[in-house]
Amino acid sequence: MLNIKTKNRIIIFxxxxxLSIILTFFLLKTLRNxxxxxYSPSEVSKSDENSLKNNIRLGGMVKPGSVVTDNNEIKxxxxxxxxxxxxxxxxxxxxxxxxxxxxxAEGKLQDKKFFLAKRILAKHxxxxxxxxxxxxxxxxxx
Amino acid sequence: MIKYxxxxxxxxxxxxxxxxxxxxxxxxxxxxxxxxxxxxxxxYIQGDAVRIMYVHVPAAWISLLCFGTLSLLCIINFxxxxxxxxxxxxxxxxxxxxxxxxxxxxxxxxxxxxxGTWWAWDARLTSMLILMFFYIAFxxxxxxxxxxxxxxxxxxxxxxxxxxxxxxxxxxxxxxxTLHQPASVNLAGETTIHISMLIPLSVMLLAFLLYSALIFLxxxxxxxxxxxxxxxx
Numbered sequence: 001m002l003n004i005k006t007k008n009r010i011i012i013f014x015x016x017x018x019l020s021i022i023l024t025f026f027l028l029k030t031l032r033n034x035x036x037x038x039y040s041p042s043e044v045s046k047s048d049e050n051s052l053k054n055n056i057r058l059g060g061m062v063k064p065g066s067v068v069t070d071n072n073e074i075k076x077x078x079x080x081x082x083x084x085x086x087x088x089x090x091x092x093x094x095x096x097x098x099x100x101x102x103x104x105a106e107g108k109l110q111d112k113k114f115f116l117a118k119r120i121l122a123k124h125x126x127x128x129x130x131x132x133x134x135x136x137x138x139x140x141x142x
Numbered sequence: 143m144i145k146y147x148x149x150x151x152x153x154x155x156x157x158x159x160x161x162x163x164x165x166x167x168x169x170x171x172x173x174x175x176x177x178x179x180x181x182x183x184x185x186y187i188q189g190d191a192v193r194i195m196y197v198h199v200p201a202a203w204i205s206l207l208c209f210g211t212l213s214l215l216c217i218i219n220f221x222x223x224x225x226x227x228x229x230x231x232x233x234x235x236x237x238x239x240x241x242x243x244x245x246x247x248x249x250x251x252x253x254x255x256x257x258g259t260w261w262a263w264d265a266r267l268t269s270m271l272i273l274m275f276f277y278i279a280f281x282x283x284x285x286x287x288x289x290x291x292x293x294x295x296x297x298x299x300x301x302x303x304x305x306x307x308x309x310x311x312x313x314x315x316x317x318x319x320t321l322h323q324p325a326s327v328n329l330a331g332e333t334t335i336h337i338s339m340l341i342p343l344s345v346m347l348l349a350f351l352l353y354s355a356l357i358f359l360x361x362x363x364x365x366x367x368x369x370x371x372x373x374x375x
Contacts, residue, residue: 009221017302024306035318037264059319094258096187104321121257126326128192129336130183 038104041083045112058085058115059104059123067099078103078115085109089117096122149226153366160359167352174349177342185339194252196342199327200350202245202270206308208238208354209273212280213301213308220298228294229369231301232284233361237354239277246270257321265314266322269307276304 002010028035038059039047058078066077074093077084087105097103102123107116178196185192212231219227249267250260261267280300287293315324326334327343335343 006221013217013221016299020303020306024310028310032318035265037262037318037320040319094256096256096258098187101187119258121259121262121321123321124187124256124323126323127334128185128188128195128326128339130338131186132183133336134186 040080041078041085042080044085044109045083053108055106055108055118057104057106058087058109058117059102060085062097062099062101062103064099076103078105085113085115087115087117089120091120093120094122096124098122101125149366149370152226153363156359156363160356160363163352163356163359167349167356170345170352171349174342174345177345182339182342183336188256191252191255192339194248195339196346198245198248198252199343200347201241201248203347204350204354205238205242205245205273205277206311208234208241209277209301209304210308212238213305216294216298216301219294228284228290229362229365231297232365233358235277235281235284236361237357239274239281241350241354242270242274242277246274259321262321264320264322265318266311266320269311269314272307273304273311276300276307280304 038057041058041060044058060078060080063077063079063084068075073088073090075086075088078087089105097120102125104121104123105115105117106119109115178193182193184190212234215227215231218224254260280297283296283300284293287296314320315322333340
């Protein structure tokens, strides 16, 4: 049914397609560390000493009950439920910054347990709901 | 079968569909705006900023949809050499680009009050930006390469590379850690948007789809007339 030219074109197309998929796969595999926007506390604790010198982004959950504000300084713990890192930051935080919510901190590690942030970004999750519903969910939980 | 591929048959059909779209679009846009601005509740954490979603998400979806359709058409065109296909993707690309830019701009407006930044070089945002460059490259290559055979080959290659980028966009929030949140609406799994926000989102999606259909049909008819005037190539 298909003539020979069409068949040839299908073969050309499929070979280019497979080739580009393989290429992209390896490209993304090599770039993996650059593609990651932030590291979790466990990834940070596994990394070698060299990474301490560079600016990195640290991401995770703000541990509930860990936020301490003092004048202009804010101190909290970022956790991924395995490892924890203490973050210190001077300045204002985004409106969505809250305990138990996601956060990304840009800055430098002082040591493996201590992070000096230059910028704080709030990360919000994929849940959207009206405030009344959130309230009733809280009450049900109690 | 041949009858349905006849340009003048398609031309008449598009005219009928166009009238239908014109009839429905304005009421649906009005209903969508009322729903998203007044009837839908504010979010428990983002407040009123969540209303940006009703523009941002449909725009992003349509830009992905346009590019996906475009790539498929290009591949079909490359394999089976259907001449009228080029009219379709010429009409589709500018719509996709427009919605892509809208998605990026509204994303920036949404990011500033919520994340605390206009732009972040995370995987989702960067791959959307790359999609924009694919659109631009695609449009430039059919606009400025005079030889139709060459231009369609280059278009096919660009759209093929862009098709892989589409998959990267979709899964970027799952594969890597990103600032952008994961998908809320999942056809297969659980949808994490409350129904009172899902309704305005769907109405706005419908409104955006109708708008794209309107522009697409008008553009398609203009391109058809242009080809007929020049003598069919």
